[in-house]
Amino acid sequence: MEIQHLAEDAGQAPPFSDNHERLRQHAILCILGCRCSMEIVIDDPRLRPILEKVEAAQRLSYDDGVTLFETSDILSVGYMANLVRERLHGSITYFNVNRHINPTDVCVASCRLCAFGKRAKDPKAYTMSLEEVWHRAGEGWSEAVTEFHIVGGLHPELTLDWYCEMLRGLKYRFPQVHLKAFTMVEVAYLAQRGKISVREVLERLRDAGMDSLPGGGAEIFCDRVRRIICDHKITGEQWIETARTAHSLGLHSNCTMLYGHIENAEDRADHLVKLRALQDETGGFVTFIPLAFHPDNTPLQHIPKTTGFTDIKNIAVARLMLDNIPHIKAYWIMMTPRIAQIALRFGADDIDGTVVEEKIYHDAGATTSQGLRRGELLQLIRKAGREPVERDTLYRPVTRTETAFTVLV
Numbered sequence: 001m002e003i004q005h006l007a008e009d010a011g012q013a014p015p016f017s018d019n020h021e022r023l024r025q026h027a028i029l030c031i032l033g034c035r036c037s038m039e040i041v042i043d044d045p046r047l048r049p050i051l052e053k054v055e056a057a058q059r060l061s062y063d064d065g066v067t068l069f070e071t072s073d074i075l076s077v078g079y080m081a082n083l084v085r086e087r088l089h090g091s092i093t094y095f096n097v098n099r100h101i102n103p104t105d106v107c108v109a110s111c112r113l114c115a116f117g118k119r120a121k122d123p124k125a126y127t128m129s130l131e132e133v134w135h136r137a138g139e140g141w142s143e144a145v146t147e148f149h150i151v152g153g154l155h156p157e158l159t160l161d162w163y164c165e166m167l168r169g170l171k172y173r174f175p176q177v178h179l180k181a182f183t184m185v186e187v188a189y190l191a192q193r194g195k196i197s198v199r200e201v202l203e204r205l206r207d208a209g210m211d212s213l214p215g216g217g218a219e220i221f222c223d224r225v226r227r228i229i230c231d232h233k234i235t236g237e238q239w240i241e242t243a244r245t246a247h248s249l250g251l252h253s254n255c256t257m258l259y260g261h262i263e264n265a266e267d268r269a270d271h272l273v274k275l276r277a278l279q280d281e282t283g284g285f286v287t288f289i290p291l292a293f294h295p296d297n298t299p300l301q302h303i304p305k306t307t308g309f310t311d312i313k314n315i316a317v318a319r320l321m322l323d324n325i326p327h328i329k330a331y332w333i334m335m336t337p338r339i340a341q342i343a344l345r346f347g348a349d350d351i352d353g354t355v356v357e358e359k360i361y362h363d364a365g366a367t368t369s370q371g372l373r374r375g376e377l378l379q380l381i382r383k384a385g386r387e388p389v390e391r392d393t394l395y396r397p398v399t400r401t402e403t404a405f406t407v408l409v
């Protein structure tokens with residue numbers, strides 16, 4: 001009788017005044033095998049209706065997003081995000097064997113958020129020759145990479161032909177490697193400089209070997225914030241339009257959000273809702289990566305660094321709001337391997353890859369290592385109690401020996 005009564009009440013999550021009584025009821029429900037809202041003690045009552053929606057697999061609203069960003073009840077948010085993560089991926093955690101290549105740091109944009117971009121006249125600026133790019137791609141560890149992640153500054157002189165030649169040369173030398181290249185910002189800049197359409201730029205890059213696009217440059221879509229952190233970059237609307245065009249050509253891409261600077265909870269919720277709306281339309285996003293702002297060596301270096309709490313929260317809220325984007329990445333370079341491990345219990349199902357040589361975050365003060373070996377990534381994931389799966393860029397499982405790999409299609 002009592003048990004039946006408790007089970008009926010389970011969906012309503014009554015407020016418990018007596019902790020002992022709550023634990024007793026919880027124990028009975030566990031014996032019954034119920035997974036319900038009574039398993040979790042919610043400190044912030046504003047999260048109750050959100051939990052109900054999450055359990056019923058209903059879409060969360062913009063207001064829910066603001067509430068999730070504002071609350072400090074991180075365990076409840078994490079519980080919900082983990083529920084969704086495990087519904088989608090079980091315990092599987094993806095990683096890849098990749099290499100970053102940044103052909104140039106010369107950039108006309110001078111974004112305040114960035115420590116990587118340099119003016120052409122800066123003695124510290126560099127631009128690789130094509131031969132250097134191709135040579136650099138083959139350097140590093142013997143493990144066969146499955147992806148080159150290629151991004152750089154907005155160089156005022158490098159032409160679309162130069163970039164196409166770079167891609168063709170990479171495909172010729174490394175035919176099996178997926179080329180994930182150029183942010184929406186670089187694509188839009190090439191179109192503007194060449195006085196041609198974004199579509200034409202994307203078609204030419206694709207025909208030269210570009211397989212997909214990374215998620216960078218989205219920052220925060222809100223104009224008020226963009227005017228301060230990246231005033232010379234394309235607008236949020238132009239970023240979305242460029243991604244829409246890429247997806248319409250059958251190209252997949254990732255997407256990002258830069259947090260931890262001058263944005264607020266509303267700006268973040270708005271950013272996620274806009275990404276979700278585009279994904280409803282195109283289905284072209286593969287992975288979302290929340291990026292923590294690193295202030296060192298930028299004009300915004302007075303802004304304090306993000307905390308582990310904020311980093312974890314952004315992963316969890318992203319998993320809850322982006323119900324149509326399959327993967328959420330805890331980019332270990334940006335959040336440290338330690339926090340990335342925790343993130344695997346708070347909504348993330350991916351930790352990125354070996355990377356080998358990272359410049360954008362290290363120029364901005366990152367203290368993580370430049371790269372990790374495949375075995376170290378496996379260990380990180382296993383020690384977090386998750387099941388590692390090596391993937392290619394499009395999440396097909398990879399089997400490998402030390403120097404060769406096979407993608408299971």
Ligand code: V47
Pocket residue numbers: 113114115116183213214215216217218219254255256258289291292293294295298331352360361364
């Ligand atoms: O576009 C620049 C951001 C992005 C800083 O698609 C900064 O798989 C923090 O997009 N502090 C590049 N962030 C990184 C990126 C990325 C990384 C890993 C995987 C993928 C993917 C994409 O980093 C830039 C910009 O949004 N950024 N400067 C800074 N000081």
